[in-house]
Amino acid sequence: MVEWTECERATIKDIFAKLDYDSVGPAALSRCLVVYPWTQRYFSKFGNLYNAAAIMGNPNVAKHGKIILHDLERGVKNMDNLKETYADLSVLHSEKLHVDPDNFKLISDCLTIVVASRMGKAFTGEVQAALQKFLAVVVSSLGRQYH
Amino acid sequence: MTSLTAKDKEAVKAIWAIVSGKKDDIGTDAVARMLTVYPQTRTYFSHWKDLSPTSPAVRKHGVTVMAGVADAVSKIDDLKGGLLALSELHAFTLRVDPANFKILSHCILVVMAIMFPKEFTPEIHVAMDKFLAAVALALAEKYR
Numbered sequence: 456m457v458e459w460t461e462c463e464r465a466t467i468k469d470i471f472a473k474l475d476y477d478s479v480g481p482a483a484l485s486r487c488l489v490v491y492p493w494t495q496r497y498f499s500k501f502g503n504l505y506n507a508a509a510i511m512g513n514p515n516v517a518k519h520g521k522i523i524l525h526d527l528e529r530g531v532k533n534m535d536n537l538k539e540t541y542a543d544l545s546v547l548h549s550e551k552l553h554v555d556p557d558n559f560k561l562i563s564d565c566l567t568i569v570v571a572s573r574m575g576k577a578f579t580g581e582v583q584a585a586l587q588k589f590l591a592v593v594v595s596s597l598g599r600q601y602h
Numbered sequence: 603m604t605s606l607t608a609k610d611k612e613a614v615k616a617i618w619a620i621v622s623g624k625k626d627d628i629g630t631d632a633v634a635r636m637l638t639v640y641p642q643t644r645t646y647f648s649h650w651k652d653l654s655p656t657s658p659a660v661r662k663h664g665v666t667v668m669a670g671v672a673d674a675v676s677k678i679d680d681l682k683g684g685l686l687a688l689s690e691l692h693a694f695t696l697r698v699d700p701a702n703f704k705i706l707s708h709c710i711l712v713v714m715a716i717m718f719p720k721e722f723t724p725e726i727h728v729a730m731d732k733f734l735a736a737v738a739l740a741l742a743e744k745y746r
Contacts, residue, residue, distance in 0.1 A: 489724035490731055507725050564708065568727065571712045572719035580638030580655060583712065587639060 457592050459534055466585040470570065471531045479573065480524030481517035483566040485510045491561045497554055523562070530593050537596045545600035556598035563590040606729075606736055611678050613729035618675045620721050621714060625672060628717065629664030631655075632709040640705050646698060667706070674737045681740040693744035700745065703738035710734065 459467075488495050489507045498504060501515040510516060526544065533540040548554045567586060571578045606614075621628060634655035636643050650659045670688060677684025692698055711730060715722045722730075 486724045486727065490728040507723075511724070568712060568715045568722075572715040572722060575716055575719070578712075578716055580635040583635060584639040 456535075457537070462581075463585045463588065464534060466582055467531055467534065467589050470574070470582065470586055471528060474524070474570065474573065476524040476528070477521050479520075479566070479569055480522070481520035483562060483569045484520035484523060485513070485516050486569060487562040487565040488516065490565060491558075494558055494561060497552065497558075527593065530589070530596075534589070537592050538599060541593065541596035542600060545597050548597060549601040556594075556601055559594040559597050563587075563594055566590065606678065606732055610729040610732050613726055614675060614678060614733045617714075617718075617721060617726045617730060618672075621718055622672060624717060625668040626661075626665045628710065628713050629666075629668030629671075630661045631664070631713045631716075632706060633664040633667060634660050635712065636706050636709045639709070643702055643705060646696075646702075671710075671734075671737065674733075674740075678733070681736050682743055685737065685740040686743075689741050689744040692741050700738065700742040703741060704735075707731070707734035707738060 488498065488504060488510045495504050498516070498519075501519075502513055503509040504513065504516075529540055530537055548556075567583065567590065570586060571583070574582070637647070637653050637660070638655065644653055647653055647659070647663075650657070652659060654660070670685075673688075674681060674685060682689075711722075711727065711734070714730065715727075
């Protein structure tokens with residue numbers, strides 16, 4: 456079981472309360488597809504991913520980015536139960552989507568960078584530590600059902 | 603990993619021109635952040651009295667690291683040759699586990715995103731990530 460301090464809980468809720476999901480989600484996913492281009496392998500049906508401009512402007516990428524952020528919100532609401540919260544998504548990513556779980560860390564890093572750019576100086580070391588811990592547990596939960 | 607393309611080098615030089623004036627602040631924040639977010643890195647600094655973000659030792663080290671990064675930008679066409687002395691230092695004296703280079707690189711990128719949100723576009727991000735990875739590789743060159 457993951458243990459969260461009161462400070463960590465408050466920090467995570469605060470980060471997500473202030474985030475514009477519909478902007479941050481697309482920004483994080485499109486950044487991931489640009490910075491780690493091999494991740495594009497999972498989005499061959501998304502249309503034009505030919506260059507950074509195409510990726511940033513792709514409506515399918517934007518839509519999927521929003522879905523990812525809204526799904527993260529479920530985790531924020533269930534911090535003591537992340538394993539169960541993401542069990543179905545884990546099966547989906549493993550059995551149907553066949554996503555290498557190492558990729559979860561890549562999008563996680565991109566999300567950290569996007570949140571940092573939005574929060575500015577408010578993104579202190581402590582805030583970063585809490586966010587990275589939360590994302591690491593989500594990533595671990597998503598990888599749990601792989602076999 | 604891949605070597606730096608001409609496009610990567612141009613992007614690195616372009617963003618460096620914008621951020622280099624603040625490199626001391628970037629370095630200080632990156633080191634301070636690393637010690638907070640990745641507590642295992644504190645093991646390399648057990649000789650410091652004060653590991654808090656505002657400590658003079660943290661600032662001094664941040665400045666040192668970014669001076670190294672500045673040097674690497676100027677030697678971007680031959681990082682292995684240009685950073686030979688630093689590689690020997692890290693291999694024989696400091697013996698920092700190379701996994702930590704990735705950690706510090708990530709912290710540098712986070713600080714750049716905080717301080718330069720508009721300029722730190724995805725294209726600049728990928729070029730800087732590749733560059734810092736290449737610097738890390740050059741630093742680890744003499745390890746074994």
